[in-house]
Amino acid sequence: MSVDVFDRVIKNAIDVMENSKYQIYEICESVRAEREALNKELQIVFEETARTIDTVDRFEVEYRRSRVRLTEVSRDFKRFNEEDIRMAYEAATQLQAQLAIHREKELHLKLRRDDLQKRLKNLDKQLERAEALVSQFGVVLEYLTGDLNQVTRLLESAKNRQLLGLKIILAQEEERKRIAREIHDGLAQNLANMVLRTEITQRMLAKQAYNAVKNELDDLKVSVRSGIEEVRKIIFNLRPMALDDLGLVPTLRKFVQDYEEKSKIRTKFELIGKEVRLPSGMEVAVYRLVQEAFSNVHKHAAASFVSLELTFQQQMIKLTITDNGVGFITDNIEKKITDGSHYGLMGMRERVELLEGRLDIHSTVGVGTKISMVIPIKSDSKED
The missing domain is CATH 3.30.565.10 (Histidine kinase-like ATPase, C-terminal domain)
Known part of the structure; x- marks a missing residue:
């Protein structure tokens, strides 16, 4: 193969890789935009869930009062007539219906919240893989477009060859350290979501909704432990401290x-x-x-x-x-x-x-x- 043909092959390979790198970069930006939109939607769902829980608690209190009122007017025929009994019954029935509607809404919001969190986690994994591909393309392009003659001269010396190898390895490890720090910092968003869930739990605790509090705390504990373990594994694999x-x-x-x-x-x-x-x-x-x-x-x-x-x-x-x-x-x-x-x-x-x-x-x-x-x-x- 002549030098011209070899150069042409290298140039074509560089062009293809540049185009591929740009396409992957566009995919990264698209995933980031989708992640940001989902994250905003998740915050809205969190806030709406908290409001719905407050509403459910309020309707539960009002419904219990209406039941007490219905019992009271149903027993005392001397003080209350049929119209009073009818009105008390209708009020209790209406509150019961409203309570059922808001409980269904609360369940739907929690399911939506869990679905959004799963989708965000999948998007994070896709973004991580895409960014790794962009980085790999960059390394290959740097080798292809670099001064090959200079690299050859360095490799002719035994001492310089080992020095080059150590520098390449150290550069790789520095990149791994950087990625590890970024992953570590990226926990802030997950922790913010956990804080919101904690606030919701506090509100439920104030309303003495103990069963719901226990379920929420169990889910929160599992999420925290899973997140910590996953981050520790990632950081250790990237850089064994x-x-x-x-x-x-x-x-x-x-x-x-x-x-x-x-x-x-x-x-x-x-x-x-x-x-x-x-x-x-x-x-x-x-x-x-x-x-x-x-x-x-x-x-x-x-x-x-x-x-x-x-x-x-x-x-x-x-x-x-x-x-x-x-x-x-x-x-x-x-x-x-x-x-x-x-x-x-x-x-x-x-x-x-x-x-x-x-x-x-x-x-x-x-x-x-x-x-x-x-x-x-x-x-x-x-x-x-």
């Missing part, structure tokens, strides 16, 4: 334990040698490699056991992940990695190569798979 606070080994040990609980696959973690704190970017890279390897076992291996062996030596670290799954033909998987059709292993190999390491895969069908990764520790990159 334990890496900064505790280091690589405790974080991997905790990851392996959590993996066993969630996947029901028996796990084992073994540390060989004395742990040494690595540069932040390298610790993150090692954690992501283990995360990807264990994810592949869960998705594809059908294994009942997986082990992680982490070895610290003076000039390198070694990772060995072994499972007893279905295995595969190594030659076939190597072709898939080479042609880019196996994204998990391809991504692992790229991360290892950026750190000037080596990745080896040994697998036997029906026996299991063993992945070994050796990553050098540069003397000038060690932290003090």
Whole structure:
């Protein structure tokens, strides 16, 4: 293929990606507009629900009074005549009808409120996926439109190659930190909705509607716990803070334990040698490699056991992940990695190569798979 043809292919690819990125951006804006409209509608529903609850409480009090009045006029024939009894009966009947109507309205509003909250949650997920796609398109376009000659010159130097790999990994983690902060800040809207529901509960409590208060508090407690748990999981997946606070080994040990609980696959973690704190970017890279390897076992291996062996030596670290799954033909998987059709292993190999390491895969069908990764520790990159 000539240089001109290659340039033309690259330009066409850039044009297509630019158009796709713009279309996804329009989808993001549309979802944001719909989310804002739904959020406004939800606030209106909350306010109307509170007013309806007050109205129901008022009608309940008036209906009870009318029943007492009807009983009173029905028993005392000396003081009250048939006209008084008729009027008392009609008043009680009318209040009963009004009470039933407003109770039905209250139920409808609560159902509408729950439906809007579910739709808002789905829109948030769609917006998150669309924004992730826009970000990925931006990264690819930056690579395609960048100075490839300069990148090639940097990669010719072994020291600069590892430095570039660490910078890329650190940039990725900084982006993950930013997204984590945004998700955390985005809780404000959900908390505002919870505050409104709390206010509604307080009003019901003041009216001594204890059964309704209990139901509302139960729903609110479940929503709060679910929201907190979901946010904690998202934030931890984006950036495991334990890496900064505790280091690589405790974080991997905790990851392996959590993996066993969630996947029901028996796990084992073994540390060989004395742990040494690595540069932040390298610790993150090692954690992501283990995360990807264990994810592949869960998705594809059908294994009942997986082990992680982490070895610290003076000039390198070694990772060995072994499972007893279905295995595969190594030659076939190597072709898939080479042609880019196996994204998990391809991504692992790229991360290892950026750190000037080596990745080896040994697998036997029906026996299991063993992945070994050796990553050098540069003397000038060690932290003090």
